[in-house]
Amino acid sequence: MQWTNLNERTVYENRWFRVNLADVVLPDGRHLDHFLIRLRAVAAATVVNEADEVLLLWRHRFITDSWGWELAAGVVEDGEDVAAAAAREMEEETGWRPGPLRPLMTVEPANGLVDARHHLFWSGEATYTGHPAHAFESTRRAWVPLARVPDLVARGEVPAANTAAGLLLLHHLRRG
Known part of the structure; x- marks a missing residue:
């Protein structure tokens, strides 16, 4: 239909x-x-380090009055490459510049109401560049063991659909 x-x-x-x-x-x-x-399209990125930990943001969303782990993410500016936007957002929000980004997935988290596509990327390396320019976007930034991801999602500590889907796929790819 x-x-x-x-x-x-x-x-x-x-x-x-x-x-x-x-x-x-x-x-x-x-x-x-x-x-x-x-x-506009949304771009998100994270890094998995040598200890198999993923870089995440712990933040409050006033709209739903909820706390949770999220990927660094933001809108793709007009004319901006999607991967470049993901790298920019990650550095602005975490203070870490990712190495070469690999596509993880593209999702439409609310396609019954919103037409935005969310493009998720990940890297196996990053360089710390200093305190994040957009530190106001999260309470903290942390390296979270990738092995904990399924439990965090199940407990509702990853409420954003794009982050939950991306982290579960990344967990599967790295573990499988």
Whole structure:
């Protein structure tokens, strides 16, 4: 069954996203007004060190009033290479510059409402460049044993879907 978007109009816009209202036709011919968010791509990155630990951020999300482990991530700027954006975000938020990045996965964490694709990368090396420029984005940055990832996800300590999916895949690839 395919829904058809006949047209949409912007009802709110800023530099990060647009909220649109779409006129959608359902397979049975009925029309549905559907709000959606148009968002630039998101790039995220982490590093796995020699001790098989992954670099993560511990942060509070005021929207859901929750704490959890996350990957360093942010929007891809206009004209910016996705991997370069992931490396930039990682260094800004952690103070670590990743080595060569490898694609991990691309996910659409809320594709019923938001069109953003999240591109996740990882590296096997990083260089510490100093205190993170965007330290305000997290309470702390830590090297977390990759072996703990499944338990952290199961306990709800990795609430962001993109981070949970990426870390579980990385755990599988490194362990399998």
